[in-house]
Amino acid sequence: MNNAGQAIHLKKEILVRIIKAFFSDNFEENTRLIPYAMRPKGMEVPYRCCVYKERAIIKDRAIAGLGFPIEEDDETVSLGTYAEKAIKRDELDGRNLTVLQAACKGCSTNRIYVTDLCQGCVARPCQSTCKFGAISIIDGRSVIDDSKCKKCKMCVNACPYNAIVKITVPCEEACPVGAIKKDETGFASINHEECINCGRCISACPFGAVHEKSQIIDILKAMISKKKVIAMIAPSIAGQFPGDIYKLKSAIIKAGFDDVYEVAQGADITANNEAKEFMERMAKVNEKNSEWLSEWANAGGYGESEETKDEEKIQNFMTTSCCAGYNQLVKKHLQEIKPYVSDTGTPLYYTAEIVKKAEPDAITVFISPCVAKRAEGFDNKNVDYVMNYEELGALFVAKKIEILECDGEKYVVEASKQARCFGYSGGVADSVKASLQDESVIKPCIINGLNKDNIKQLKKFAKTGECEGGCNLIEVMCCEGGCIGGNATMNNQKTAKKLIDNLANNSKDIPKI
Amino acid sequence: MEKIKVQVCLGTTCFVMGGANLQELNDIIPRKYGDKVEVVGSNCLGLCSIQWEYSKAPYVKVDDEVVHEATVEKVLEMIDKKLGK
Numbered sequence A: 001m002n003n004a005g006q007a008i009h010l011k012k013e014i015l016v017r018i019i020k021a022f023f024s025d026n027f028e029e030n031t032r033l034i035p036y037a038m039r040p041k042g043m044e045v046p047y048r049c050c051v052y053k054e055r056a057i058i059k060d061r062a063i064a065g066l067g068f069p070i071e072e073d074d075e076t077v078s079l080g081t082y083a084e085k086a087i088k089r090d091e092l093d094g095r096n097l098t099v100l101q102a103a104c105k106g107c108s109t110n111r112i113y114v115t116d117l118c119q120g121c122v123a124r125p126c127q128s129t130c131k132f133g134a135i136s137i138i139d140g141r142s143v144i145d146d147s148k149c150k151k152c153k154m155c156v157n158a159c160p161y162n163a164i165v166k167i168t169v170p171c172e173e174a175c176p177v178g179a180i181k182k183d184e185t186g187f188a189s190i191n192h193e194e195c196i197n198c199g200r201c202i203s204a205c206p207f208g209a210v211h212e213k214s215q216i217i218d219i220l221k222a223m224i225s226k227k228k229v230i231a232m233i234a235p236s237i238a239g240q241f242p243g244d245i246y247k248l249k250s251a252i253i254k255a256g257f258d259d260v261y262e263v264a265q266g267a268d269i270t271a272n273n274e275a276k277e278f279m280e281r282m283a284k285v286n287e288k289n290s291e292w293l294s295e296w297a298n299a300g301g302y303g304e305s306e307e308t309k310d311e312e313k314i315q316n317f318m319t320t321s322c323c324a325g326y327n328q329l330v331k332k333h334l335q336e337i338k339p340y341v342s343d344t345g346t347p348l349y350y351t352a353e354i355v356k357k358a359e360p361d362a363i364t365v366f367i368s369p370c371v372a373k374r375a376e377g378f379d380n381k382n383v384d385y386v387m388n389y390e391e392l393g394a395l396f397v398a399k400k401i402e403i404l405e406c407d408g409e410k411y412v413v414e415a416s417k418q419a420r421c422f423g424y425s426g427g428v429a430d431s432v433k434a435s436l437q438d439e440s441v442i443k444p445c446i447i448n449g450l451n452k453d454n455i456k457q458l459k460k461f462a463k464t465g466e467c468e469g470g471c472n473l474i475e476v477m478c479c480e481g482g483c484i485g486g487n488a489t490m491n492n493q494k495t496a497k498k499l500i501d502n503l504a505n506n507s508k509d510i511p512k513i
Numbered sequence B: 001m002e003k004i005k006v007q008v009c010l011g012t013t014c015f016v017m018g019g020a021n022l023q024e025l026n027d028i029i030p031r032k033y034g035d036k037v038e039v040v041g042s043n044c045l046g047l048c049s050i051q052w053e054y055s056k057a058p059y060v061k062v063d064d065e066v067v068h069e070a071t072v073e074k075v076l077e078m079i080d081k082k083l084g085k
């Protein structure tokens, strides 16, 4: 296994052990023993220097599995105590990510580095190209003064021997908003004010250092309480487990839930509402356009140079609003696009509302492909907990549930073909389109995975009120590929999409508005 | 020569513990070995329940031999060994 594969395997194994410990006769003690069970005395050490270090790291990962921030651990508190605290807790805090800093050590800081390939040539293009005087020649070789280097990469491009390289930190590279940084001490930390919970850093880190703070204990606690616990499964789940969503429903119930709803059910409402909203917005655009035209004509058609004020700006496009990562981006970094974002609720919003209306006392758990939905769940009073696909998988493993052997059960409300495809890039725009009588009025622009470049583009669209190529509906999905590319997915995207399509092709069409 | 049979476990435990990534073998094996090796997906091979050995999942069987904590590389290595390469 490559590094990342090992780390993911380790994370899941720890979750399975935590869940097993929860159902054992002594949760605290069996949790405390997890690192020792996984790395018993005398065992050959698979990854790190010694068994003690490995145990320490397993302990840290288990802290996240129990739902606590690893950064705040002072090493004196035992895992057993954390387990006890997890059992007693009745509130979550809104921070969803935590970094296992001990794992960061293996990764060097972001900098420009002269390798041994440096020939010490006389021309020294690196030195002459550097605008900051950061390069000097010592013993015939180029050396970079990190305090002066601005990481502009001019020297990297100038060296004829390709001897200078940029060493990147994968998490920093992956973060679209610069919220995770490795500091001088060599440890990465997350700025939670800036973080949009997109989960990119989780997938990017080869050491598996970034963890989601799990709510698994809170969910298990709810399961053994008298309350009903209802699972709401995201559309993308159809491609994530063996078997179909009907067998999956039976398996989820076997795992301890009382009922299962498809969030695609809410996606049908989202698509329909978004289609209505789209038509209203576009009608307004037409109205404003003709108003503006007549005004312009009345004014003789000249002298219209003043910049239009924000409120008056014609909004020629609307963006979707179902991606939690995108919504956080808008809130924290892209306020200017807010007026363009659809006011329609997310599929989870409508589904949770339906569930809570039907079962006011039930505990609702959203089963999610990504960490961003934890933030959405935290802000929505109808969503009590969020569990990701890996955690659900761990629960199946811990409870020895074989999905393929389950009977299969229908859903009370079966979602439409289009709604079931909400989880991959293009699926949302397609559903909105299919909701309309005249599909041709929509000209979609698909943002498939947010990055620094398309965030800039979105800024520009917001400023001008106009999207590229005359498009009028921008579908934004934070992850590449859509939700099937979420940080907690298990299947490769190609297969996942195929499985979703299989299901969708056997489903009815979305109703038109 | 007998065909070598590769069984990739697609049971829940194996799938969750990383077996999903092994589906690549469906493309790689025919490309690499032609019809000397046959690859099939399989329901739970029953290995995960022997002493509840989920931590060694995913499992792949190459003829009678078990590859635990299977990765694409490990499986290919085992096939090569079997083929006497």
Ligand code: FES
Residues within 6 Å of the ligand: B009, B010, B011, B012, B013, B014, B015, B043, B044, B045, B046, B047, B048, B049, B057, B059
């Ligand atoms: S799931 Fe693979 S051996 Fe049981």
